[in-house]
Amino acid sequence: MTADVELPDDLEAVREALVEWYEDDHRDFPWRRTDDPYAILVSEVMSQQTQLERVEEAWTAFLDRWPTTAGLAAADRSDVVGFWTGHSLGYNNRAKYLHEAARQVESEYGGEFPERPGELEELMGVGPYTANAVASFAFNEGDAVVDTNVKRVCYRAFNVPDDDAIFEDVANRLMPEGESRTWNNAVMELGGVACTKRPRCDEVGCPWREWCSAYASGDFTAPDVPTQPSFDGSRRQFRGRVIRTLREYDELRLDELGHRVRVDYSPEGTHGREWLEGLLEDLSADGLVTIDTRNGERVARLRR
Template identity: 70%
Template sequence: MSDQSDHLPADADLGRVREALVEWYEAGHREFPWRRTDDAYRILVSEVMSQQTQLSRVEEAYADFLDRWPTVADLAAADRGEVVAFWSDHSLGYNNRATYLHEAAGQVVDEYGGEFPDSPAELEELMGVGPYTANAVASFAFDNGNAVVDTNVKRVLYRAIAEIRNTEDPPYEEIANALMPSGESRIWNNAIMELGGVACQKTPRCDEEGCPWREWCHAYQTGDFTAPDVPTQPSFEGSRRQFRGRVVRALGEYDELPLSKLGPRVRVDYGGDTGEAWLRELVADLADDGLVDAEERDGETHVRLTR
């Protein structure tokens, strides 16, 4: 990509886009045990288990697996049939993944002296480790990977960046790598995957989860939340989510506004049944979600984004 910001909206600053996502992630994200370690073995186990299994099931199986085989050497020395039986008993998908994981452990012990290689290219030499898994282990264990591009990340990029929709073969990896800060693959990949898993789900929760990219996101601005794995467009025009988004955008532009000036910026027909009482309720919902603060001052209610 000739310019890292080529695919962002014209008014988007790449530094702010990056900072907003990382700050959102660090402020509060889902806790998984594999996010609390940089041990390559443990991360590889979590990645293989997660390939076609719900994360709620993976957590229990992951803990049980590591209790039984806590190190790569333990797994390499294990009986392969026991590993496969464990996989089957915990409903972790195709049993050949257990076979490959056991074989990969043996490679690490025999060929690398028990120490995992730290680059995606070398990690791909391990049995059953494809480009995605190799990059994930390199990123999360060694902070030495490229941008991870899974279904969640594709959904985020497709919705956020308008130009992606206009090509038959979107350059997801190119764009994802251009967005990622150099040398920060661990936190960046965790953050953008979390964004797709929490806020930018198939049914979006932009305001509810305080999506940090609402200011720049094409889908949020237009209401078109289609994506590669979301073929039908959710109803948006005239929805409460649409007006919540307009409140947030107006406050992002003006910093703070009284209700009397905020209302007309939220809807052109402000007044009557959609007047101050309606707007107060909308603002109260946003305040309950921790997105805005409202303060009575000089006889008016002033609203601003939570800082």
């Protein structure tokens, strides 16, 4: 399923901004420093419904004890489950599946991990998401990874409808070809530290503020975030319209802008020049818009 979701025209700039932001500074989890598919699989299984900061100690201890699929495959299953329980990782079935997957790699694949998502799904307990993550982070052979954080980013930034198939489609359109390892890490990091449930756009210098619909409108609703008051007719809606209009026209006189953002705009009316100037002052305070006086007339433009 696909949807007519409009992505920015300057998509390459969107991609470059995110990758530069990620490479400049990101959380340094140890599984991001390896391309060992076994180590990455362990991190993905442990990370399911568990905070990454809690996973780090358990992941290191697990690999110290069973550093290879051969070592894990030869282990007693009760020891693996006992480790899982002892580190409060929850859902002991995940430990059983991981143990069985290691046995499969050894017995069915000669100790070598398959590289493509479809092949990785043949391993016990490895679903589409985990298979794609391992393919991406170990082999740079995956599609776009779509977790809750990525959905939140796409929903807010590009108005993607809350539909899993559409999220998959848009996420893959965003991802540069052949760059699944870096890209998936970067977009997941964006959702993990910037586009969180309570957004930290300016605090962490979100690289997509220039293009983000939520940042322009102030409406940070998302699939996993409670719905805000009605958007239709709200100041959030018109903030977004101002940003989109100025992005198209670069700069406009206030009355020209007013007529383009609402059909009932009247310079001296209730929704007139005074209302528009108040909206622009808010956007100016947020660092999004600049208001100048030129030849006796007020002119608005996006801040670059």
